[in-house]
Amino acid sequence: MDQPLKPPPLTPLYRILPSEPLLLMGAGPVPIPAAVALANGVVINHLGETMNAVIHEVKEMAKYAFQTESPYVMGVAGPSSAAMEMAITNLLWPGRKALILENGTFSARMGCMAEAVGASTDKIGGSHPAALDLDEVKAAFAKTKYDVVTLVQGETSCGVCNYNLPEIAAFCKSQGALVILDAVCTLTTMPMWMDQWEVDVVITGGQKGISSIPGVSLIAFSKTAWDVIIKRQAPMPHWCFDARKAHRFWGEQQYHYTAPVPGILAMYEALRLICEETLQKRFQRHKRSSEALQAGIEAMGLNLFVPTEIRLNSVVAIDIPKGIDGFKVRKTMADKFNVEISGAFGLDIIRIGQMGEQCRSHNLFKTLYAMGMAFRTQGFEVHLSKGMAALEQVLGGDLNDYVP
Numbered sequence: 001m002d003q004p005l006k007p008p009p010l011t012p013l014y015r016i017l018p019s020e021p022l023l024l025m026g027a028g029p030v031p032i033p034a035a036v037a038l039a040n041g042v043v044i045n046h047l048g049e050t051m052n053a054v055i056h057e058v059k060e061m062a063k064y065a066f067q068t069e070s071p072y073v074m075g076v077a078g079p080s081s082a083a084m085e086m087a088i089t090n091l092l093w094p095g096r097k098a099l100i101l102e103n104g105t106f107s108a109r110m111g112c113m114a115e116a117v118g119a120s121t122d123k124i125g126g127s128h129p130a131a132l133d134l135d136e137v138k139a140a141f142a143k144t145k146y147d148v149v150t151l152v153q154g155e156t157s158c159g160v161c162n163y164n165l166p167e168i169a170a171f172c173k174s175q176g177a178l179v180i181l182d183a184v185c186t187l188t189t190m191p192m193w194m195d196q197w198e199v200d201v202v203i204t205g206g207q208k209g210i211s212s213i214p215g216v217s218l219i220a221f222s223k224t225a226w227d228v229i230i231k232r233q234a235p236m237p238h239w240c241f242d243a244r245k246a247h248r249f250w251g252e253q254q255y256h257y258t259a260p261v262p263g264i265l266a267m268y269e270a271l272r273l274i275c276e277e278t279l280q281k282r283f284q285r286h287k288r289s290s291e292a293l294q295a296g297i298e299a300m301g302l303n304l305f306v307p308t309e310i311r312l313n314s315v316v317a318i319d320i321p322k323g324i325d326g327f328k329v330r331k332t333m334a335d336k337f338n339v340e341i342s343g344a345f346g347l348d349i350i351r352i353g354q355m356g357e358q359c360r361s362h363n364l365f366k367t368l369y370a371m372g373m374a375f376r377t378q379g380f381e382v383h384l385s386k387g388m389a390a391l392e393q394v395l396g397g398d399l400n401d402y403v404p
């Protein structure tokens, strides 16, 4: 080209970023520990002895997080939706049938992906906030045989948890179906026993409970799921998401594509911190943190969107009172208090995350205070000090006993 295009006007990054980083208290991404940030700044060759040692450790630590002894655990370059796509693409193809259990946006996404690869689908659930109903699942199987069932453990979009996951998984297995579970917002925040509950595929992202960076995700396949993948005759529509090809890298240290090295190193550190803390202590920390936050919100005079028995602890959904603009509440929190929380996908709620590093005492106090003040600014009178007192009381001490 004789006259090359000119570069655009340039703005240094620091002019775009806020002078003080916002505290990420939304539905993800979440704050990351310093060790994770440091690892994310390192690039090494994605093949070779050093990387092999890294991959070996990441797999062993991920097996602990998933609670599985399956060797078919791997990382995926991409968001949690990429891991979701890998699960769906490898186990569904034209002629296969899937039952999609829906609670909201993310469980519905698996249905879209299943249809896109040519599988036929039936859907049940769909209203929110509501948990899945085992009887409805049984009724669906009474009419049809399914190859795959998809569901989410915690539906981030509306704050509902399917606490009956073990019963649903056990029933689907008894019917010969493979179970694909989205544990994106729940993994390491609450119990998820992959082998014990006989879940066939579990997917998760880096940017939520694991407290790593977005963009590198994890997936685990059971031996039963792997056998289906190995025997598959139908052509694979994807290169990157082909689990057999991915296993060349994650199982045999051979080239598949250039791996996202810094993200894998960040995942290494995030998983190491999880193993050091132990799952039991981590689950306790999340539960205590979320329950204290919920108590504080209610004592302030706000309502929680989801009934206690099906409420997800990892993401807490709050009703926006009539006449109040949720967007303005969130904007005030961000602009005046440097705290960011989430809106929702068409629902009249705001959402506060309780995943990984979000579950620290200082983050809770800052967030609850910022939210109370923001509601006041919008003309909705909250009992700010009652809320803060309830938070302090239910917390019963700090959550920073384990600081990475």
Ligand SMILES: Cc1ncc(COP(=O)(O)O)c(C=O)c1O
Pocket (backbone or CB within 6 Å): 027, 028, 079, 080, 081, 082, 106, 152, 154, 155, 156, 157, 182, 183, 184, 185, 205
């Ligand atoms: C439960 C759940 N599943 C899937 C996703 C999709 O994750 P990603 O945006 O990383 O693709 C999210 C993201 O919020 C989620 O909360």
